[in-house]
Amino acid sequence: MAAVFFGDLEPSLQALLAQVRSDGGEVEAVVGCSTLPEDAAADAPTVVVGDSNSTESGNSVVGAKCTADAVEELQAEVSVAEAGDVGERAVVSGWKMRHRVGKAPPERKLNSAHITALERTLQDFPTRANGEVIVPEVGVTFDSIGEAYDFYNLYSWERGFGVRYGKSRLNVDRVKCMQEIVCGCSGKPRATNSHSTRCLCPALIRLLRSKDNGWYICEHRDIHSHDLSASFGERVHWPSHKHIDSYTKDLVKQLRENNVNLGKVYSIIGSFFGKMENIPFTKRALKTLCGKISSEQVDDDVRKTIEVFLEMGAADPEFTYSVQVDDDSRIMNLLWTTGKGRAQYHYFGDAITFDTTYRTNVYDMPFGLIVGVNSHFQSAIFGGVLLREEKVENFEWVFREFVKMMSGKNPVTILTRD
Secondary structure (H helix, E strand, O other), rough: OHHHHHOOOOOOOHHHHHHHHHHOOEEEEEEEEEOOOOOHHHHHOEEEOOOOHHHHHOOOOOEEEEOOHHHHHHHHHHEOOOOOOOOOEEEEEEOOOOOOOOOOOOOOOOOOOOHHHHHHHHHHHHHOOOOOOOOOOOEEEOHHHHHHHHHHHHHHHHHHHOOOEEEEOOOOOOOOOEEEEEEEEOOOOOOOOOOOOOOOOOOOOEEEOOOOOOOEEEEEEOOOOOOOOOOOHHHOOOOOHHHHHHHHHHHHHHEEEEEEEHHHHHHHHHOOOHHHHHHOOOHHHHHHHHHHHHOOOHHHHHHHHHHHHHHHHHHHOOOEEEEEEOOOEEEEEEEEEEEEHHHHHHHHHHHOEEEEEEOOOOOOOOEEEEEEOOOOOOOEEEEEEEEEOOOOHHHHHHHHHHHHOOOOOOEEEOOOOO
């Protein structure tokens, strides 16, 4: 029994225990207890060698009882555990323990000086002889699980498979401390005789928490039990490749903020991948992303519009605007005019024309101008309006508010498109 037990110990500790045996000392294995038995403690001074954190993890403590003659030599090989531990336990020097995560934030704090995993692997690409761009090596660190998912998803696009989230593990504080990102063919089919792609594929990366609340790859399995997708047309149909990574999302967001339309955005992204067929997501996925970005910017656009009106009001004391909102406090119609427009309307406002010929790209709201003609046959803009819908009640609100802004003066003639 003792020989089998000692065979599992580290070589340095095996040599030490062999020396104790050769000196005629008593050596006894103590397995499954955190302190020595009472009868053993009475025979000789003992030291128990094992995992000092095994009580917390629920694993049984494995140790060895030695005679007093070997205590000094044992102290050279072990470091005594903290005084608060149960029993006289010690930890073998060089023992590799997993970092215990307590109450931790979901991701690591951003650091502008930190080089991301994607940047590092792109920098190392010229030195790699195999020609691979993305390489998920063991030890690569990430700020969040989402960054690791995007990194592994780019690697899967290059190799020809898809990915998804796999098993995860929580600690006692209900904080995630382990996450697997597996191949799309991992696991068993949910139903027999189905067209499921799941075939127990073992490929995955396993992520663990780091001490700075980041994540690192502790295991990478690169063997697949299925054929990989050879062409880009096949790879784009993996569900994970309909997902757009965070780096591309930032690029799309910046382009949309500069009013670049959807077709040009798709062409610009295609130029980064060499040609349009190499883009790792469909145009429909890009359209869905642009819709989400637009909805996220709705509240911010309203704030920016009001800020612009306040700046115009500070520069032009005669500037005025009117807003109509619905029951949910959302803007329905927006009308404004400048001091110059009000002055021109006083002299040339007998005949005006109103037409909604333009629509904004993001909100599809009709934009209209109230225009007249001065004595030099030049166009004079009296006001502008944004409408949610071209309905009778909305037009009634526009002209009612417009007359109020113009000090109650009604136009004599109104020319419209219809």
